[in-house]
Amino acid sequence: MAIPCPNFIASEKAAMEAGLLLPSSSLSQLILTQDDLKKIAAYKAVEYVESGMVLGLGTGSTAKHAVDRIGELLRQGKLKDIVGIPTSTKTHEQALSLGIPLSDLDSHPVVDLAIDGADEVDPYLNLVKGRGGSLLREKMVEGACKKFVVIVDESKLVNYIGGSGLAMPVEVIQFCWKFTASRLQKLFEESGCVAKLRTLGEKGEPYVTDNGNYIIDLYFKQSIGDLKAASDSILQIAGVVEHGMFIDMATTVIVAGELGLTVKDK
Numbered sequence: 001m002a003i004p005c006p007n008f009i010a011s012e013k014a015a016m017e018a019g020l021l022l023p024s025s026s027l028s029q030l031i032l033t034q035d036d037l038k039k040i041a042a043y044k045a046v047e048y049v050e051s052g053m054v055l056g057l058g059t060g061s062t063a064k065h066a067v068d069r070i071g072e073l074l075r076q077g078k079l080k081d082i083v084g085i086p087t088s089t090k091t092h093e094q095a096l097s098l099g100i101p102l103s104d105l106d107s108h109p110v111v112d113l114a115i116d117g118a119d120e121v122d123p124y125l126n127l128v129k130g131r132g133g134s135l136l137r138e139k140m141v142e143g144a145c146k147k148f149v150v151i152v153d154e155s156k157l158v159n160y161i162g163g164s165g166l167a168m169p170v171e172v173i174q175f176c177w178k179f180t181a182s183r184l185q186k187l188f189e190e191s192g193c194v195a196k197l198r199t200l201g202e203k204g205e206p207y208v209t210d211n212g213n214y215i216i217d218l219y220f221k222q223s224i225g226d227l228k229a230a231s232d233s234i235l236q237i238a239g240v241v242e243h244g245m246f247i248d249m250a251t252t253v254i255v256a257g258e259l260g261l262t263v264k265d266k
């Protein structure tokens with residue numbers, strides 16, 4: 001999707017660094033794709049990174065730009081002594097290929113800063129994550145960080161969690177997953193919940209996470225109300241490993257949109 005950006009002045013530096021703008025060109029003439037917006041948000045987030053930090057490296061098409069940028073700054077010597085903690089095997093491979101030194105929470109239990117995308121952001125900076133399947137490791141790493149900067153294009157903004165009508169993922173163990181799915185659906189029947197196993201390809205094989213589990217995607221017709229209560233109820237179901245609601249975790253959300261960059265702090 002190409003988006004005209006008449007007022008992108010606030011994002012000028014990030015757009016220039018992302019290679020989307022020449023010093024002489026005018027932002028008002030730019031036509032930016034959704035991926036360009038993701039890149040601009042990611043480059044802005046990397047401005048929060050300082051040498052010596054332990055960094056949570058997010059997963060997904062937006063976070064990928066941030067990891068690329070961190071790799072580039074390390075290569076240029078503008079960042080030094082970074083330790084990255086990847087939130088998925090995919091990000092692990094990307095970071096390795098960029099030469100970013102890697103570790104894990106066992107060795108580095110305190111993370112200075114994590115940068116990651118999101119599938120939904122509500123007005124209170126609560127998130128849905130995990131449509132790419134990486135919610136469990138993301139929640140572990142991002143739950144251990146001092147600052148959690150979320151990067152999204154404006155299509156991810158919702159009035160309430162579940163408001164996009166798209167999936168809220170729940171990671172479950174494979175054993176009797178249908179039973180777990182029916183318990184999840186029943187839990188939110190007043191919100192018109194439909195629970196579906198995430199599958200892959202034409203054969204409809206179950207999608208298997210990095211942790212060897214399945215994902216049950218929950219679709220809601222209306223708000224599920226109190227998120228903390230919903231979270232507690234989901235986590236009480238035996239068979240559930242983790243859910244994709246990230247409640248009160250983001251400290252900053254950077255939104256790239258038609259009118260430029262918006263930085264929302266908690």
Ligand SMILES: O=C[C@H](O)[C@H](O)[C@H](O)COP(=O)(O)O
Pocket residue numbers: 058059060061062063116117118119128129130131132133134135138
């Ligand atoms: O499991 C995937 C992660 O939670 C992603 O950060 C999230 O799905 C957003 O991904 P994208 O930046 O590709 O929209």
